Amino acid sequence: MNIMHTMASEARTTQAPKRRFYSPEFKLQVVGACAQPGASIAGLALEHGINANIVHRWLREHSQGILIRRQPTFVPVTLSAATEPATAQPTADIRIEVKRVNTTIVVHWPLAGGAACAQWLRECLQ
Structure with a gap:
């Protein structure tokens, strides 16, 4: 029988695990799929390769209003007519x-x- 030392320094990798980034659109897509009748949160998490705890956190954030899709807002800008063209500046x-x-x-x-x-x-x- 071989005993594996998981905490041994030889067993550790030199690279630190990288954090995954999920876009707000993807999070909302998964949350929306969880809201469907008969949807399994664990099954959806497994299907997308995500830990179920993360999906539960997204559901909690969505219910608290933290996880919302932010629509870009249009900001009107008024420009005054220039008295001289920009190319007329010799300096x-x-x-x-x-x-x-x-x-x-x-x-x-x-x-x-x-x-x-x-x-x-x-x-x-x-």
């Missing part, structure tokens, strides 16, 4: 500041040349 530019030990380099690049600035920055960072 708009891209500012890049690079700090190394005790040296700081500041580069100002015209906003119109954004693509060229991005290419230059890619080459500098390689």
Whole structure:
């Protein structure tokens, strides 16, 4: 007979177990399935690969109003008409500041040349 030491340090894995994340939509779907006549909470939990205690917690949260589907709300925004187009600002530019030990380099690049600035920055960072 072999005796297995479950608490031995050799038996432990090096990775900590990761917590599972369930979306609110999925939780509500499982809670809704539990509300069907003749539904088994343990059976639904087993079917979805979830511990039944978690499903019971979701049911409790749902009855307390904690687990609800939040609908995105529309927030109307009013914009005032601009007096000048945004491209008419000659002072708009891209500012890049690079700090190394005790040296700081500041580069100002015209906003119109954004693509060229991005290419230059890619080459500098390689």
